[in-house]
Amino acid sequence: MKLLTHNMLSSKSLKGVVVGYPLKIEAYDVKVTEVEFNPEFIAKVIPKIDYSVLIRAAEYLGHVGKLPGHVPENVEKNTDFLKEVHHALLEVEVVKGDLVCPESGRRFPITDGIPNMLLNEDEV
Amino acid sequence: MSQKFRYKNYLLWFAQEHVDFRVAEMDSIFGMFNIKYNSIVKNKIHPFWVVQLDSEDDARKIASRSILLRYVIELWAFSTDLSCLNLQLQTEEVELVSTHMSSTFKIIVETFGKHFTQKEKIDKIENFKYLPYKGTVSLKDPDKILYYIEYYGLDANNVPEKPENVFFGRWITDGQRNLMKELSLKQRKFIGNTSMDPQLSVIMVNQTKAKEGDIILDPFVGTGSVLISAAKFGAYTLGADIDYQTLHARTRPSRITQKVREKDESVAANMKQYGIQDRYLDVIVSDFTKSAWRSCFQIDAIVTDPPYGIRESVEKIGTSKDSVSISEEQADSHIPSKVDYALPHLFKDLLNFAAEHLKMDGRVVFWFPIFRKTFTSEQLPVHPCLELVANSEQVLSSHSSRLLLTYEKTKEVESDDPPCVIGEDNFRDLFFNEREEKRKVRRARKCEERARMKREWEKRVMASVSSGDSAS
Numbered sequence A: 001m002k003l004l005t006h007n008m009l010s011s012k013s014l015k016g017v018v019v020g021y022p023l024k025i026e027a028y029d030v031k032v033t034e035v036e037f038n039p040e041f042i043a044k045v046i047p048k049i050d051y052s053v054l055i056r057a058a059e060y061l062g063h064v065g066k067l068p069g070h071v072p073e074n075v076e077k078n079t080d081f082l083k084e085v086h087h088a089l090l091e092v093e094v095v096k097g098d099l100v101c102p103e104s105g106r107r108f109p110i111t112d113g114i115p116n117m118l119l120n121e122d123e124v
Numbered sequence B: 001m002s003q004k005f006r007y008k009n010y011l012l013w014f015a016q017e018h019v020d021f022r023v024a025e026m027d028s029i030f031g032m033f034n035i036k037y038n039s040i041v042k043n044k045i046h047p048f049w050v051v052q053l054d055s056e057d058d059a060r061k062i063a064s065r066s067i068l069l070r071y072v073i074e075l076w077a078f079s080t081d082l083s084c085l086n087l088q089l090q091t092e093e094v095e096l097v098s099t100h101m102s103s104t105f106k107i108i109v110e111t112f113g114k115h116f117t118q119k120e121k122i123d124k125i126e127n128f129k130y131l132p133y134k135g136t137v138s139l140k141d142p143d144k145i146l147y148y149i150e151y152y153g154l155d156a157n158n159v160p161e162k163p164e165n166v167f168f169g170r171w172i173t174d175g176q177r178n179l180m181k182e183l184s185l186k187q188r189k190f191i192g193n194t195s196m197d198p199q200l201s202v203i204m205v206n207q208t209k210a211k212e213g214d215i216i217l218d219p220f221v222g223t224g225s226v227l228i229s230a231a232k233f234g235a236y237t238l239g240a241d242i243d244y245q246t247l248h249a250r251t252r253p254s255r256i257t258q259k260v261r262e263k264d265e266s267v268a269a270n271m272k273q274y275g276i277q278d279r280y281l282d283v284i285v286s287d288f289t290k291s292a293w294r295s296c297f298q299i300d301a302i303v304t305d306p307p308y309g310i311r312e313s314v315e316k317i318g319t320s321k322d323s324v325s326i327s328e329e330q331a332d333s334h335i336p337s338k339v340d341y342a343l344p345h346l347f348k349d350l351l352n353f354a355a356e357h358l359k360m361d362g363r364v365v366f367w368f369p370i371f372r373k374t375f376t377s378e379q380l381p382v383h384p385c386l387e388l389v390a391n392s393e394q395v396l397s398s399h400s401s402r403l404l405l406t407y408e409k410t411k412e413v414e415s416d417d418p419p420c421v422i423g424e425d426n427f428r429d430l431f432f433n434e435r436e437e438k439r440k441v442r443r444a445r446k447c448e449e450r451a452r453m454k455r456e457w458e459k460r461v462m463a464s465v466s467s468g469d470s471a472s
């Protein structure tokens, strides 16, 4: 699971859960894979993500690098910044771990990089 | 003179396959690149279209996406009659012809709808002796490939003496038909029983207008075959599927030759196989009816082959029993029980999801099964925020088809929108009934046959008994 995906996931479908976002990450195995840098894509994605959630997730995984606390102005031209975001969003991957619902504590296991967001009969 | 060449004519030569998808695919590709064109011939079933384009670059863009397109040819002349074509080439197009005829070249003769021997084709080339060649013929490695094409119509039982159309021009580029081989399921690492064939996957992705750098989601991703085409065209791909076993490649292998699946089969491994892993984001195990995506997640395109319940089950998590509780230790490996998911609900959910998550003008593309005898377009889903922009049919059997539907988002969701409506679902009932009917008929026929054989045998036995000849 990449942090871009993490940024888009929630546990709102759980019975009794209101927002279910952001999911906490508990990682037992983290992998870094090189991914081709596509500055236009990253610039396009930044307004669509919750930046503070990305920062916290990257921090937790020890990959926050030089990411600033806030999105700077004119990101399109800020290649250094785009590269940092690129690394955090696409190159850091949780291979094994759990996503944890912030409201109920329900755990969603990540196995071989694939989060299992299925709910049980009694949770829906 | 310069005015005349501003819009050149191009010949788009299509494969005569999936013909009902041709107009839709072209409209999507023209739209995707914002290509302006004037069409002279854009006939639904005609495999040759003549279009006027601004530039050769536009022609290349079209070819960079279309899988139904065989070649693009810069047209120098076309007519319904060879003598007119000759005249055009000799008088009007001299300039065009001579600029291209100073290098090495070869002329290829293609005929559609009528067979000719190689000798006959070479004779046809003789006709073009009048062309102002300056270069030399090179069959192996020509700089320019020229095409002379004769079209004899589509009616195999009624082939005319003379061609209906003749075309002459310079080959520019091929379409994407090579992807059919390159992405062939036969060589793909991870496939399943319902993996989509590459040609249709590419058509589906083209319908979404997904471009390089877009985010595309397949919510019923299976083995990811549709996403592969999307990633191939540079989109960033995401998938979800309810089936843990599928995404972790723990289902029984689909190849007869394969006893067990390899350890590292996965959607990600497929992406790697094709060198497009940079465009793979993730797949997640998730029930579409219990969305795991946060509400404000905006997606550029949604493309999917939803389950119809014929080759795979249509399911969602749930239970009809009340208050089931799962123990702690069970919870980790527990695979939730699933209840039947009626098709109209699935399509309503899909369109509502699309309306919520698509960007404005974004598209959702999916297959919709129909029972041909009773189908009317009123059965198609209608959504206040989505407009049906294309509908192409693939006939599957004498009684069933599937339609590839393309909807485009035209407005944001508002609280007072009317609900999404869809005709009654009876596809699965009709499908299985019809199959049952056919089986019954077959069974009855077999029964009859057996009875007839028995009667005949009895007759023979009786005859032989009565004649006293009871050998063996």
Ligand SMILES: C[S@@+](CC[C@H](N)C(=O)[O-])C[C@H]1O[C@@H](n2cnc3c(N)ncnc32)[C@H](O)[C@@H]1O
Pocket (backbone or CB within 6 Å): B192, B194, B195, B196, B219, B220, B221, B222, B223, B224, B225, B226, B240, B241, B242, B243, B246, B286, B287, B288, B289, B305, B306, B307, B308, B312, B313, B314, B315, B316, B317, B341
């Ligand atoms: C027709 S298959 C898609 C095949 C896919 N195109 C491929 O390349 O393998 C439909 C898929 O939908 C999944 N499915 C069925 N019900 C679902 C649900 N409620 N939510 C998510 N996926 C579901 C099935 O597990 C199956 O993999």
